[in-house]
Every structure is written in structure tokens, then in C-alpha cells.
Amino acid sequence: MNRRAAGKRRDEPTGNAPAVGSAVLGIAGLAAEASRFYGMRRFNEAQEICRQILAREPGHVQALNLLGLMAQAAGDHRAAAKMFTKAIAADEVNAACHYNAGNSYQALGNRAKAAAYFSNALALGMDARAVGFILQSPAIAAYVGRIAGKWPLPVTSDELFGTDSVAPLARDLFLRAAMEATTLASMQLEVLLGHARAELLRRASNEGGVDDETVAFACALARQCFINEYAYGQTERESELAGALGDRLLQDLASGAAIAPLALAVIAAYFPVHALPQADALLRRDWPAIIAGLLRVQLREPREEVEGRGTIPTLTPIKNDTSVEVMRQYEKNPYPRWTVNPLTAFAADRARGRTVATAEQQAERDILIAGCGTGSHAIQIAQVYPNARLLAVDISMTSLAYGRRKTRELGLCNIEYAQADILELGAIGRSFDSIESVGVLHHLAEPFAGWRVLVSLLRPGGTMRIGLYSELARRVIVEARTRIAARNYRATAEDIRRCRQDIFREAEQWKPLIGAKDFYSMSGCRDLLFNVMEHRHTLPEIAAFLNEHGLTFQGFEPFDDPAVLEQFRKQFPGTADETNLDQWHRFEVEHPETFWDMYVFTAKKTGP
DSSP states (O other), rough: OOOSSOOSSOOOOOOOOOOOOSSSSSSHHHHHHHHHHHHTTTTTHHHHHHHHHHHHHHOOOOHHHHHHHHHHHHHHHHHHHHHHHHHHHHOOOOOOHHHHHHHHHHTTOOOOOHHHEEEEEETTTTTHHHHHHTTTTTHHHHHHHHHHHHHHHHOOOHHHHHGGTTHHTOOOHHHHHHHSSSOOOOOHHHHHHHHHHHHHHHHHHHHHOOHHHHHHHHHHHHHHHTTTTSSSOOOOOHHHHHHHHHHHHHHHHHHTTOHHHHHHHHTTSSGGGGGGGGGGGGGGGGOHHHHHHHHIIIIIIIHHHHHHHGGGOOOOOOSSSSHHHHHHOOOOOOOOOSSSSSHHHHHHHTTTTTSSHHHHHHHEEEEEEOOOSSSHHHHEEEEEEEOOOEEEEOOOOHHHHHHHHHHHTTTTOOOEEEOEEEEEEEEEEOOOOEEEEOGGGGSSHHHHHHHHHHHHHHEEEEEEEEEEOOOTTTTTHHHHHHHHTTTTTSSSHHHHHHHHHHHHHHHGGGGEEETTTGGGGGHHHHHHHHHHHOOOHHHHHHHHHHHHTTEEEEEEESSSSTHHHHHHHHTTTOOOTTTTTHHHHHHHHOOTTSSSSSSEEEEEEEOO
């Protein structure tokens, strides 16, 4: 049976099935029955129902996907690939079908096609679930088990990898694609990949020959380390070997000597290539395609960002002392560093006319993104509102340069980027139909002073989307910051790495942190635990501000867990009002983890 598959349902009820061949059941009913039989592993019945569905609707994606999964389970990957290809033809943005096709093409030995399908799956939204799929691999599960068997004591390279070295990891194309696409937020994977990096360093230092798959794996690992900004811990011996390998590369660059692709990839897994002296000389050499791709990410793109900084306008001065400190933090660690456009599937559907913009989305409107960071937020809004004029401001020029490069890559033309301090925005002489500021105000010296400035820029009838930290939900972060201060960790890359490794070793005490995605990148961890300024708020404080400034609370963002709303309605039977902040405050007191990320809500301006 295939080791990993998307589209399985293991929670289906068991028992006898009703007759399904009659006209009583429509397509949707038949599909539900097919899924139920599939979940019970009664494949003959599931296949028969899928064929009935396809006789009536030849492009039915769910039926084609299920037939493909059952062919995979039988080891018939040619038939499986054929079914997945048909499903993708009917629905090009179905991430699960791309992923399943990748598994079958990998089993067939067509690694180029497999890699392409895996990359498509990640780009279409599977990046958020990548860790779970990766850990399903028997080979990776075995490595994780060996590490856990000795934890917290270290495992040696021989104990972990044996004579195979990293070959089983290098053969895992989905792992490689995921390392190139997204931060892998998993303690288990980070520890494993840290060991793999050290093993590759040892091999590169010994100048031994390696196959192309190992080089490709090393390049993918280097890209993962670049995405997470070199958050992985390393031993003193590793640091010495990596430094020596880097020195050798610089000597070879200067002399014109050959540079082994593995050596360059391994160095890029420990240091960003663009920061190396004479790095541009690397671009004047001929490299295999996999190395050229690594240099694009670690050298060409950062150069493009640096060169473009001078053309980004500054709208306001940055003069508040706290604002200056925050700016320095995000200049050093722009946040978040992202690669996958979260609206890829949305944009593809919109381009093909499968979804049509609402009148509101089609309207010409002025939108302010106050604190746009590295552009992900602004880019999402620009795709949803293609006729809007967006002003995206941030305090960090490094973040703005990253965002503008990504905007150009996506071909978007309706975003104007500029450097500004929210506290000074009142002087720009502009107003907006909509303002978004999520995860920003609580880093100002005076969050409500910044919020008042934004209210003054909002047109009557306009809406605000605001994100603020919760005092109740962030108690674990406050405790963590207190312990960090007591241990004298500083906000330097070296100390953040050391702090993270100590937290790993004390994992039971730090579960909420280890489960947070931000913990797995240098900028994210600094933002989470070492931010130079963080304020937290309560719902009564927010309600008072809204009332004072003529803003009507419209509701919170949809919750990832639908059980939250179910619990809320149970707590206030018959009177539950999702726009009642007093009720939400009483609910949060009993469920303080509800707003773990932050309060994200919309408010409407009713006054002038």
C-alpha cells in the first residue's frame, strides 16, 4: 500500500450500506457512499460506485481520485497516475490530486514528473499540511524513532544513518519539495534535518564523491535553512568544519579552482550565499541546474532586493524611540519570510472564470495595509480586490523590498509600497475605504495612539481589520519571556539558536512554544520571544476603544476549529451573539487559549 495519500477518510461509520445503484441517490450521495466504503477498505463496492458516478459525470474529481488511491493501494501506479491525471484535468487546482499523482510517478521512477506534481501540491495549499505527510514516511519515521530512543542524549551519525548516509532522505521527493517551499515547523524534523546537515558537512569536508540525488537534497536543505534563516542549532565542531569549508570555497573562488557542487550547497546550508565575500563571482561560473536554482534564491533575489531599496519612497520619518528599535529588529530579521503564494488556487480559479468577484471585490477602492511586513498580506488583498488601489507601508525597508520583489514575481500592479511609521501616518493627507493592520499595533510604543491615527484615515462607512495580542492567551509567552530573561539569552542569532535548543531539550515544559509555527524561523522566534516591544490587550479594553471612536464591532475572523463557535453558543444558549464583545470576554476567561494567535476582527466606522 502507498505510504502516503491525500484524500483518505478514516473516520467513516461502519455497517451495512443501502443500495446505491438506484436513482434515489444523486451524484453527491453516491460520492459519499464511495468514500464510506473506501474508508472501510471495501474497495470492490467503492470502485463500483465510482464507475457509476463516472458514467454519469466523467470528470467527477472525487471519484477519479478514489479510483486512483485504490489503484495505488493495489500497487498499480500506472492506472493510478492515469486517474489522477484525469482528475487534475477536471480540477487543476486540486492539491490532493497533484500530491497523489506525485506519489504514483515517484513509484514509477519518473522523478521529474513526481517532483513537479509535489511542487504544485505545495503551491496549491498543501504546504500547511506538509509536515504531517512527511512524517508518514516509514524511512523518516524510523529516523525519528532512533533520535527519540536516545533523547535528550545525542545520537551519532552512524547510529542514525548507518551505512546509507542520507540516501533514503535524498530519495524522498516530497520532502525535498517541501524543504524548498515552506518552513517545516516540527521539532522532530528539525532535529533530523540538523543531523542530515552535519552528515553532509562531513562528506563535503572529506571531498568524497556523491551522486546527483545527494547534491539535490543538499540544495533543498540549504533552501530550507535560508527560509528559516539558519535557526538550526549546531555543535562547535560543525561550526569549525563549516567555517573551514567556507574558507576553502573563498580560496577556490579567488584562484579559479573548481568548486564541488556539494561543497557549495553545504556552505549555503550554514551561511546565506549573498553574505559571502566575492559571492557574485559564483554567478560567472557554469553550474548544474540544481545549483543555479539555489543561487537564484540565495544570491540573485537578495541582490535584487538590495538594489531596489533605493526606489521605495519614505512617507514619514521614523523618530519615535520604540519605532526605531522595532525598525532595527525587522531590518535584521524581516518577518515573515515566505515563498508560497497562499492564494494560488484562488487566483487560478479567478483567472479561469470559475469564481467571479463580488461587487464589493470588483469595486475601485483605496485600501491601506498598515504594517505590511514582507508583503504576503498586501498581496492577498490585491488578488481579492483586483481593482483596488493599495498603499502598503511598513517600518522596515528590508521587509518592503522583499514584498515588492514577490509582488513583481506575481505580476501584480495595484500595490504601492512605502516606508512609514503608523504613528506619523496622519500627516500623509490621504484617506481610505478600508484599513488592515494585523499583528502590528501591539509593537508600537502606544498601540491605541497608532490605532487612533488609523481611525482618522478611515472614511465614514469604511471598515478596519485589526489584529491584537490577547492578554489571556499570551500568558505562556509572558512566562517564556520571563524565563528567557532570567537565563540571560540575548536577541542575537547565536543566543536565539541556543535558546531554541534548550527549549527542545525541555520540550515537556514548552509544548505551546514548540507547537507554534513562528518558533521555527529566526525572524519568527525573535518576533515571538525576543521582540523589543510587545503589548497585550483585553476584550473590554478593545470594546471601550471601539465605542469611544465610533466603530462598530463586526465579528472575529472565522476560527480554524469550528468547535469554538459551538462552545460559544452552548455557553450562551438562545442569546449567543457573535458580535457581543462582553460575551466573548466571558467566554475567553473560561477558554483562555481561544485567541492564541491574536484577536483578529473587523470593525466599521459609523461616525465621521
